[in-house]
Amino acid sequence: MSAAGPPQGANSSPSGGSEAAPAASVGAHQPSAAVPSSAADVKPATERVLTVRDLRAYYRTKYFGVSREVRAVDGVSLHVDRNEIYGLAGESSCGKTTLVKTIVRAIRPPLGVVDGSVTFNFAGRDRDIYALTQNELESIRWRHLSYILQGSMNVLNPVRRVRQSFVDFAYRHIQQPMPEFLAQIESHLDRVRLAPTVLDAYPHELSGGMRQRVTIALATVCRPDFIIADEPTTALDVVVQKDVLTMLREIQREIRSSMILVTHDIGVHANVTDRLGIMYAGRLVEEGRTVDVIRNPRHPYTSHLVTSLPRIGDVTQKRGLEGTPPNLAAPPTGCRFHPRCPLAIAACCVEAPPLIDVVPGHRVACWVTAPLKEPVIAQ
């Protein structure tokens, strides 16, 4: 709710009121809050760079007259502030990648946006990314919005030297003559501790970690306002992973951009992100400050994710989650987690719980655990 709506100050009274009301009226309250006309009126304390409102993106296919709809992103609302790293976690096929693809408008059929909006605020101007023309979109991409793709170790063109990849991506956005442009790239590569000699190398001559750092340098060289990193370190081993994440964070702090970091690894989120959203079956089930979500998870899925992780020095018995991830072409009714949920009650099978604030800034979608936190809100 707060993602779509105004910031905490304006939000606390209506959501506080809805907490006290029974669950059904919370559900009734949700639709009105999902259309926040007030967001534009209230000047936010922190600068909001991305606002996603009630986004729905489905894969729609039709073969031999049989149509099929996979609801990979189903009603997600979130916001990201300037200089903030927002983490997205969840198991495979829960819609994480589809969500970020939709946010950067890097989608093609059968994936399409059914409802909702994605608004960026670049240089003080609000821009609905789906209202832009192709030319406007191209001028924004890389200059204001860059995207580190999944498997980004392998995105560099194998038959072009790294220098040429930099020219291909960034030259048109940096209005400088070629020698200054190359000097700027060299000093930027220094930030990720790469020698200028990598510019003359072909991608296959570099190790996985080096390629990953080249991709990060490529995505940050134009000092974009917003960076999306989809599983940037999944293929790397632990030592290199930590290096790459440290550098990514350093650069992000230096150029004060905002970032969405997608990974299923809760350990990475704990170390890197400021706020964390947990996705399950195309929906956001919990969102809050990373510390709060990990230390004090409210949604049963989140608490399972966090408690089931093995840790060095911990020998207690851990359990896997029963059941299988839902099929998004025919998701379960009500709360999509209810078939696997240890706390499920009758209401869970009927109606999907709304994402409500349990404490300001910590949102949970659960009929069982969210309303229990009323005393916390009263404080």
Place this chain on the structure above:
Amino acid sequence: MSAALLDVDHVGITYTVGGLFSRRNLRAVDDVSLRLEAGSPEILAIIGESGSGKTTLARMILNLAAPTAGAIRFLGADVTRIRSNRERMAFMRQVQPIFQNPFEAFNPLKRIDRYLFVSARRFAGAHGRADIDARADKALHQVGLSLAEVKGRFPHELSGGQLQRIAIARALISAPSLIIADEPVSMVDASLRMSIVNLFKALRDELKVSIVYITHDLATAYYISDRVLIMQHGKAVESGEARAVLDHPQHPYSILLKNAVLSPDDAGKPMSPVGVS
């Protein structure tokens, strides 16, 4: 002293890389020794970064690659001396692999039960439909599935966790005494990962199977393994009792590995810097 179940004795493998004029030798595995005793099943974790020779070592144990130095003995017999088909089948019956990516381990165009049936016929000596079905079903029950759930399904109809369980069931059909699991959970979702890891524990405790668990994930290695072997650049740099080694690593590389693990408990703390790159 009786023969060890598996005795890897100062094994090394050298590949020649490069062309005619730039030829050089690459030591993928260099003087690695390890030993698993017969009769006391245990889980041995081999930990190391990419390119440290973990998978090459596994391939040598499975007799898919021949070492250029040292010897690998299984129950006292050198695995590279296996010549006849019958000996090879006997060896494969005892030593079974599980691979990293369950989506790639099965042919997407073939029904999944076929793998179980072929294994039952060739390795378990099952004859006749009923016998084959019974053996497949028994193996599937050991991993928490049943033949009714799996029969006639194609790999794309099952989740990664289910496929990995089926891969384990297939390995169990021949009642092996050693399983080589190469990164078996790295492609499995976090919510299902622990059920696979717990399954390995159950295999060790109930079916008395020894497991070589190859991974780069220190946390799961700490959770299930009895002993660990840490590899770097083809060499074994540290080995010993799992919890002792991982609680108090001695070798600089082991310390580096442990410090690089990102724990969920770090939430809210500043990220500690790393010195190397």
